[in-house]
Amino acid sequence: MHFMENYSTIAGGITAPKGFKASGIAAGLKPSGNPDLALIVSDVEAIAAGVFTTSQVRAACVDYCRQKLQQKASAKAILCNAGQANAGTGEQGWQDAIESSQLVAQALNIAPEAVLLASTGVIGQRIKMEALRSGIPQLVANLSEDGNDAAAKAIITTDLVTKEIALETMIDNRPVRVGGIAKGSGMIHPNMATMLSFVTCDAAVSTGLWQQMLTVAANESFNQITVDGDTSTNDSLIALANGQSRTPAITDMNSKNAQTLQTMLTTVCQHLAKAIARDGEGATCLVEVQVSGAPDDESARRIAKTIVGSSLVKSAIFGRDPNWGRIAAAAGRAGVIFNQEELRIVLGEYVMMENGQPLQYDRSAASNYMKQAAHGTYLQDDTVLISVCVGNGSGKGIAWGCDLSYDYVKINAEYTT
Amino acid sequence: MHFMENYSTIAGGITAPKGFKASGIAAGLKPSGNPDLALIVSDVEAIAAGVFTTSQVRAACVDYCRQKLQQKASAKAILCNAGQANAGTGEQGWQDAIESSQLVAQALNIAPEAVLLASTGVIGQRIKMEALRSGIPQLVANLSEDGNDAAAKAIITTDLVTKEIALETMIDNRPVRVGGIAKGSGMIHPNMATMLSFVTCDAAVSTGLWQQMLTVAANESFNQITVDGDTSTNDSLIALANGQSRTPAITDMNSKNAQTLQTMLTTVCQHLAKAIARDGEGATCLVEVQVSGAPDDESARRIAKTIVGSSLVKSAIFGRDPNWGRIAAAAGRAGVIFNQEELRIVLGEYVMMENGQPLQYDRSAASNYMKQAAHGTYLQDDTVLISVCVGNGSGKGIAWGCDLSYDYVKINAEYTT
Numbered sequence: 001m002h003f004m005e006n007y008s009t010i011a012g013g014i015t016a017p018k019g020f021k022a023s024g025i026a027a028g029l030k031p032s033g034n035p036d037l038a039l040i041v042s043d044v045e046a047i048a049a050g051v052f053t054t055s056q057v058r059a060a061c062v063d064y065c066r067q068k069l070q071q072k073a074s075a076k077a078i079l080c081n082a083g084q085a086n087a088g089t090g091e092q093g094w095q096d097a098i099e100s101s102q103l104v105a106q107a108l109n110i111a112p113e114a115v116l117l118a119s120t121g122v123i124g125q126r127i128k129m130e131a132l133r134s135g136i137p138q139l140v141a142n143l144s145e146d147g148n149d150a151a152a153k154a155i156i157t158t159d160l161v162t163k164e165i166a167l168e169t170m171i172d173n174r175p176v177r178v179g180g181i182a183k184g185s186g187m188i189h190p191n192m193a194t195m196l197s198f199v200t201c202d203a204a205v206s207t208g209l210w211q212q213m214l215t216v217a218a219n220e221s222f223n224q225i226t227v228d229g230d231t232s233t234n235d236s237l238i239a240l241a242n243g244q245s246r247t248p249a250i251t252d253m254n255s256k257n258a259q260t261l262q263t264m265l266t267t268v269c270q271h272l273a274k275a276i277a278r279d280g281e282g283a284t285c286l287v288e289v290q291v292s293g294a295p296d297d298e299s300a301r302r303i304a305k306t307i308v309g310s311s312l313v314k315s316a317i318f319g320r321d322p323n324w325g326r327i328a329a330a331a332g333r334a335g336v337i338f339n340q341e342e343l344r345i346v347l348g349e350y351v352m353m354e355n356g357q358p359l360q361y362d363r364s365a366a367s368n369y370m371k372q373a374a375h376g377t378y379l380q381d382d383t384v385l386i387s388v389c390v391g392n393g394s395g396k397g398i399a400w401g402c403d404l405s406y407d408y409v410k411i412n413a414e415y416t417t
Numbered sequence: 418m419h420f421m422e423n424y425s426t427i428a429g430g431i432t433a434p435k436g437f438k439a440s441g442i443a444a445g446l447k448p449s450g451n452p453d454l455a456l457i458v459s460d461v462e463a464i465a466a467g468v469f470t471t472s473q474v475r476a477a478c479v480d481y482c483r484q485k486l487q488q489k490a491s492a493k494a495i496l497c498n499a500g501q502a503n504a505g506t507g508e509q510g511w512q513d514a515i516e517s518s519q520l521v522a523q524a525l526n527i528a529p530e531a532v533l534l535a536s537t538g539v540i541g542q543r544i545k546m547e548a549l550r551s552g553i554p555q556l557v558a559n560l561s562e563d564g565n566d567a568a569a570k571a572i573i574t575t576d577l578v579t580k581e582i583a584l585e586t587m588i589d590n591r592p593v594r595v596g597g598i599a600k601g602s603g604m605i606h607p608n609m610a611t612m613l614s615f616v617t618c619d620a621a622v623s624t625g626l627w628q629q630m631l632t633v634a635a636n637e638s639f640n641q642i643t644v645d646g647d648t649s650t651n652d653s654l655i656a657l658a659n660g661q662s663r664t665p666a667i668t669d670m671n672s673k674n675a676q677t678l679q680t681m682l683t684t685v686c687q688h689l690a691k692a693i694a695r696d697g698e699g700a701t702c703l704v705e706v707q708v709s710g711a712p713d714d715e716s717a718r719r720i721a722k723t724i725v726g727s728s729l730v731k732s733a734i735f736g737r738d739p740n741w742g743r744i745a746a747a748a749g750r751a752g753v754i755f756n757q758e759e760l761r762i763v764l765g766e767y768v769m770m771e772n773g774q775p776l777q778y779d780r781s782a783a784s785n786y787m788k789q790a791a792h793g794t795y796l797q798d799d800t801v802l803i804s805v806c807v808g809n810g811s812g813k814g815i816a817w818g819c820d821l822s823y824d825y826v827k828i829n830a831e832y833t834t
Contacts, residue, residue, distance in 0.1 A: 057749025057757045088745045090758065090774040123742025124775045187729060187746065228728040229646060230743070231750035311645040311728070312604060312829055319830025325540025326647070328505045329604065332474025333648035340474045341507065357507040358541045406823050412729055413736025 007169035007264055010177065013148035016166035017177040017202035019043040019244030022147035024154025027135025029083020029121075029128050035154035037132070038080040039139050040198055041108065046242035048075040048116065049211040051218045053235035059087035060097035061117035062236060068116065073207045076114040078198055078238055079104045080155050081132065082183065084125040087233035096127045103133060107140040118196050118236045120157055120183065152181040155196055158411065159185045161378070163275040167264045171247045171257050176203045178264045182272035186281040186412065188227035189309065197222065197237045197272050203261055204243035206251040213253075213262050214239050221269035224301055224399040226309040227280035228408070239265070275379060277400040282407030284374040286383045287317060291331075292396045293344075293389040299336040300397030303390060306334035307399070314404035317384055320374070322366035324352040331388055344389040374403075424586035424681055427594065430565035433583035434594040434619035436460040436661030439564035441571025444552025446500020446538075446545050452571035454549070455497040456556045457615055458525065463659035465492040465533065466628040468635045470652035476504035477514040478534035479653060485533065490624045493531040495615055495655055496521045497572050498549065499600065501542040504650035513544045520550060524557040535613050535653045537574055537600065569598040572613055575828065576602045578795070580692040584681045588664045588674050593620045595681045599689035603698040603829065605644035606726065614639065614654045614689050620678055621660035623668040630670075630679050631656045638686035641718055641816040643726040644697035645825070656682070692796060694817040699824030701791040703800045704734060708748075709813045710761075710806040716753040717814030720807060723751035724816070731821035734801055737791070739783035741769040748805055761806040791820075 015022050020042055027037040050069050052062045068075075079100060086093045097117055105112040119127065142150065152162040166179035184195030205213070218237055243249070250258050278286040289308045294300035307313055310330040316323040324345050332340065341356035348369040350361045369384075376382030384403075432439050437459055444454040467486050469479045485492075496517060503510045514534055522529040536544065559567065569579040583596035601612030622630070635654055660666070667675050695703040706725045711717035724730055727747040733740040741762050749757065758773040765786040767778045786801075793799030801820075 053750075055746065055749035056751075056753070056755050057745045057760065085742070088742055088757070088760075088770065088773065088775060090772070092774075122740075123746055124770070187743075189750075230727055230729045230746065233742075233746050233749060310647055311825075312647045315826055315829030318826065321831055323539075325502070325505055325542075325650075326604075328474045329472065329540055329647065329650045332472035332650060333470075333606075334473075336473070338473050340505070343474065343505075353505065353541070355507070356505065357509075358505060404826055404829075406826050408728075409732055409735065409821055409823050409826060412732035412821075414738055 007167050010166045010168045012166050012179060013152060013164035014040055014179040014181050014198060014200045015145050015148040016179040017200045019202060019242050020200045021143040021145055022151035023139050023142035023144060024150035025135060025139050025142060028131040029081055036081065036083045037135050037139055038151040038154035039143065040078040040151060040200065041143055042076050042240055042242040043244065044242055045074050045076055045114065046240035047205055047207050047210045048073055049214040049239045051214060051237045053232055055231055055233050057088060057233050059085055059119055059234040060089065060093040061086060061119045062234060064097045065116050065236065068113065072113060073211065075116045075240060076110050077104055077108060078116045078118065080118040080196060081127055082120050082155050082157055084119065084121040084127050085123045085234050086119045086127050088124040089126050092126060096129055099129065100127065100132060103136050107136050116238055118238065120196055120234050123233055155181065155183040157183065158281060159183055159279055161279055163272050165268055165271045167268060169260055169264060171260065174245055174247045176245045176247055178268050180268045180272050182276055184276040185279045186227060187230045187232040188225060188276060188280060189229045189231045195232055195235055195276060199239035199268060201239065201241040202245040203241055203247055204249040205241045206249060209251060209253060210241050213265050216262060217266040217269040220266055221273040224305055225273045225277040226305060226401050227277065229309050274400050277402055278379055280402035281411045282405040283402030284318065284405055285403055287401045287403065288383050289386045289388065289399050291388050291390065293391040293393050294336060294395030295393045296395040297397055300395040301399065303331050303334040303336050303388065304397045304399035306330050307386065307388065308401035311404055314401065317370060318403040318405045320367045320370040322347055322363060327386060327388065328353065331390065338390040342391045346387040348385055424584050427583050427585045429583050429596060430569060430581035431457055431596040431598050431615060431617045432562050432565040433596040434617045436619060436659050437617045438560040438562055439568035440556050440559035440561060441567035442552060442556050442559060445548040446498055453498065453500045454552050454556055455568040455571035456560065457495040457568060457617065458560055459493050459657055459659040460661065461659055462491050462493055462531065463657035464622055464624050464627045465490055466631040466656045468631060468654045470649055472648055472650050474505060474650050476502055476536055476651040477506065477510040478503060478536050479651060481514045482533050482653065485530065489530060490628065492533045492657060493527050494521055494525060495533045495535065497613060498536040498544055499538060499572050499574055501536065501538040501544050502540045502651050503536045503544050505541040506543050509543060513546055516546065517544065517549060520553050524553050533655055535655065537613055537651050540650055572598065572600040574600065575698060576600055576696055578696055580689050582685055582688045584685060586677055586681060588677065591662055591664050593662045593664055595685050597685040597689050599693055601693040602696045603644060604647045604649040605642060605693060605697060606646045606648045612649055612652055612693060616656035616685060618656065618658040619662040620658055620664055621666040622658045622678065623666065626668060626670060626675065627658050630682050633679060634683040634686040637683055638690040641722055642690045642694040643722060643818050644694065646726050691817050694819055695796055697819035698828045699822040700819030701735065701822055702820055704818045704820065705800050706803045706805065706816050708805045708807065710808040710810050711753060711812030712810045713812040714814055717812040718816065720748050720751040720753055720805065721814045721816035723747050724803065724805065725818035728821055734787060735820040735822045737784045737787040739764055739780060744803060744805065745770060748807065755807040759808045763804040765802055
């Protein structure tokens, strides 16, 4: 990745920021025996912020975190179970969540109120509490400043790859770092949140500001991806900032340091969001839709997300078919008013429509452009870019998704059987 | 079909009502050479109502009909071209629409203002005007009181079957009939309209009332189906009522005769809507979702449509996988507030969740229920029924869709290539 900004990519993911440890083990929660339990711990109490699913059907851990963060916006630990969703499990699911936080607290010798929770897996299934009870001591024993990879592996389910990133910049001559991991490849259409993502940071930030920054970052990243239009019951984005960089506290959104931190946080979230979209179930390429000329940014983002979420657009991209009419149709139904006579559609470098008029273009070259993306290198040159301009407004927005392949249906036709 | 009401199904589709003729021919608009041009004509000027796509990207015929009906809510003829969508074609597309109406008017010796238009096909392609010009004389020559089948065949594109129905009742001892045809199997997620559907009626109804009745019928039928979540640029539902039954004019929505006519009109539209959903691209069964207990009917319809439109629910049904968690998740993200602890989910006769708690049920029997539907007789016993209750409100709603199969992707990956 190339950044114009004054920061750089570093190794280490969520354990790159100072004062964070992580671990991941196979606790027997997944039938496959793959790693399924992750723990992230800050040496000191960290400012905590979260964005969660807006679904009316929620996992117990979502209700637990929301309630917890409303009472006190700080935490020391995040436990993530990738075996069972613990959603649609009623009162018993809530009791399992409470016990999970207590088990972690005991093992770490901290207060249960300092523990946050996340889970993913099949909806309607309780956490296998016996396996969880047995696993936690080993999970705590494995905590390490090199634990990022183990944690990133332990939070995934149908994902083909792990997702991680870390960035570093200098603030007042001291290094400040933001790191993140994420999971997700199906049921991806986050609404005010993502599937699961955990972000760590060693800057010192005030509580309200950290939540504000996370919300901004979520709106420009996780909320702009879609794989299948389905919002999960468990979507959770949790971010901890522990101040261990020993840089001056950031308390004013308009300060230069706040802007730098916001950019890094948004970049981390965008990288993870794109990685989730690219790893969408059955996907063969990343699709990026850039919309400009809309009345405002929110309208542009809505149009972009509608196009990238259209099953017909996604199927056409899988077929390497430059069927731009479907792009126009999806833009038109996004719920944003525009004049179709100002519509401009570009696929890669091929201008297909201008001023609402269809143009001549090289069909087979446009098809080849999509074929090349499908054979490109992961998250480097595997992107099909669609640019749409809907007028002369100042609103801009980007959304990410993937194509719709036979494998999507295959993966999801027999998920629980 | 069995009706509780005092009307019966009759043969004849759109030419069952008195004073209507129709025709359909292969005019060379489709590359396949299949029938592609249809004409519906009323002997006398008929009251006309229409519901059209709300997309910002619209076919010229949609703008034409909307403008025409605003000026005068009556018409004698509807011309439908199933070769090219004539959407995204700019000023030239508009000129082609105007010429189309003039050609029909000349051939029928009526005013161009008495002609309505509809089209379907690939977006961004102009109507093949030369073929249209050559075809119209034959189309008019073929007009017949037995022309329903030919018209029904000439309006379809990727549809596997034609869609038609006619109902008859007695009003003041005279027969009154409503007939309809429809097309659609992809890009089906109508928004205030459907793909293409034409309804004829020989009752005498006042202008405003007819439009009001059609809007009610559309909201409980075409607006409650989805195949792929994509709203077309060409969605059009047009209904003509020509008064040739010679029954007293229906002018009051609260009258018994108005209620009878409304029920027949809604039933015709629901039959056609279900037929479109069942014929969804690649579908192996019809899916009906019934929602009750919502705050109001609109909320219930929204939840039902969200569930029936979920790619994950659709994939699970194709896999005959009773993965009710996806049903719960889709209900939760519909944008309607409810208490998840009151959620009840039933698949066929299998109760899977009650009071937000998962229940034990016979997995393989539930899977067999879905298998049987997929082998059922078309529109008779090929329905997978999902019942969801979200509380104790009085709101009820139904939506229809289909499963998501490999063939959906296959059909749509290479549509224009």
